[in-house]
Amino acid sequence: MRPQINAERLLKRLRDLGEIGALPGGGVCRLALSEEDRAGRDQLVRWMEELGLAVSIDAIGNIWGIRPGTGDGPPVMIGSHIDTVATGGLYDGALGVMAGLEVVAALNDAGARTAHPLAVAAFTNEEGARFAPDMMGSGVHQGALDLSRMLAVQGIDGATLGEELARIGYAGDIPPKSLTPAAFLELHIEQGPVLERDGVRIGAVTGVQGISWTEFTISGQSNHAGTTPMDLRRDAGLAAARIAVEARAIASDFGPPQVATVGSVNFEPGLVNVVPERAVITVDLRNTDDERLKEAEARLHAAAHSFAEEEGCEITARSLARFAPVAFDETVVARIEGAAMARQLTVRRMPSGAGHDAQMFAPNCPTAMIFVPSKDGLSHNIAEHTEPAELIAGAEILLDVALDLLGEAQ
């Protein structure tokens, strides 16, 4: 008997987990290492044990549940996270972990034995909403982040991550990188509007966009809005506004997948009748191609400097974040496409605009992600929603690809 996803069982686990930290108006709050996160972790460990998995906790608090294989190869990993932002939804992260459990349950139901072991993981602090940076548990596990530095990180509430891990009982002793993966899979909601808009049910994620965050600080001269002729002004605000307009022009001229966002701007003194003497503006540029991203950055910086110069202002630029694009494994992406086509589900290759735990594994093993549609593209929002049929479809593709990668018992 071929293993099958049990839709009701998967949906019930998602509902049950969603009740832990549930908010009165809908959605959920399970900030990393909070009491709610502890309760969610405890429930996850109980489920893993009920499924017969060997549960272990590593030094950054990642939870691992392992189903043995018949061979002596490394495990195929399925992972995501169960922490949320302060006003999160039910599926961001949780879907990937609950679907991992459902894959195990389906294997168990079928009495299936696989060549590789299967490891289901829930990574610590993917969101970065309480402790920075995000993708912390997967980053430490894969060696991209330093364990001792991360344990010393202070949260927005002043708590120390290592102490909070110990307090909630999830300071394990397994060192980073102790589990070498054969492959890594992550099922996640898209968190964007593309699949829904285009009526596509499965996203075969080809990689994660590179991200470049720049903060420009422009210094001009504060002046009276009535008495200062235009040609004597050094208007920091105007230079900032021109940068915002240029950022959009860059995205238009480069075309997809280039995106550009100005999310934050501040003028000083910020009065109706005073020419701003200082403006601070952020620009978020993303592209899947690092060379194109560098071109976009170069054009933005050149334009910003010339806008400032034309206005007689000084300008400084500070990089707030810079991540190179991550490419997923072509073979695994093709398997996702193939699995979707075999089930007659529309599928599209697409990049991820957001960061995910999977990207930490991509440099070290064959890795890819499966996306399912997000209603109205909403995420990090209590209104986040994905239809049950889409959740199930995603889990079925995850099962199919996992079965391929796990291999039949010898």
Next chain:
Amino acid sequence: MRPQINAERLLKRLRDLGEIGALPGGGVCRLALSEEDRAGRDQLVRWMEELGLAVSIDAIGNIWGIRPGTGDGPPVMIGSHIDTVATGGLYDGALGVMAGLEVVAALNDAGARTAHPLAVAAFTNEEGARFAPDMMGSGVHQGALDLSRMLAVQGIDGATLGEELARIGYAGDIPPKSLTPAAFLELHIEQGPVLERDGVRIGAVTGVQGISWTEFTISGQSNHAGTTPMDLRRDAGLAAARIAVEARAIASDFGPPQVATVGSVNFEPGLVNVVPERAVITVDLRNTDDERLKEAEARLHAAAHSFAEEEGCEITARSLARFAPVAFDETVVARIEGAAMARQLTVRRMPSGAGHDAQMFAPNCPTAMIFVPSKDGLSHNIAEHTEPAELIAGAEILLDVALDLLGEAQ
């Protein structure tokens, strides 16, 4: 003997007044109806009495010092204010009142008798820094503002204007409009950079720019900066940035005296990686010609609406202030020009970009203002400065024009 300005006496009064409310790093703080304003007023009243003026206080707290004329005509008025912003300079307002006292002193020294009486006035709360609106004392006196409503105004510190007037002993009983002016003169620092830049010593002020303040609120949709394709965005911040760029274009296309300023902008949620769902932006437009100002407003509103529409956003506009331009009296302006030329001082006709007490009198009697240069155009700033020679030159022109208007004793 023709009356003469005594430079030392004028400069000493300016220095003495500047010590009342002096700030440790320079400049002065005499917020309206504060203890420092009370002390300044007490000093002013003592000086008026020493000069033999008949002192009276009206119902909004304006201080009047009257030197009798030989005829029975109404008084020629010289007035300005002694209140300041929280970090003000020594000359904004104070120069006009101290120069008025010096004109009286010069007349007294010369034993001059004039046909019209001369009234020197210090108006309550010109700055509007503690109580809104500004130009309050002159506005109430001339009937543009309602006395009882102004007495009920609450300040930024919660104090009520009428109670503060009584507390500092300046709640007089003379009703508004009780003194009908024959003419009104005000000497003031330019508060802008034009005279200094062009090496002109005297500004013959032809009127006050019309002012139009609009606040635009743009509503779009908050979205993830990475996962939302550009063509699905409804970016309130971009529409706001385009409005700021358009405001500058309007000023450029219209040319002087049109000015346009975006002093304040706010994005929500204001995060680097979130498309703004809400942006609030203010635009300050000024022109001396009301028809041109209306054209500028119309172009701004049309552009703002089309930017919002192109971005799929909603937009609302709220007028925060709208004052029509004020034209001063051609005859008095010409007398200022003539007086400057007679003293071989360079002079230029110019509008005022800022509001002044004089504009409240302009509809009701022949009115004009004299400007002297502001170093670097700075005002409302402890670094505000005008050279002593310029202060004296302005007072001499004030004296000359006042003598013309006061007429010789019959």
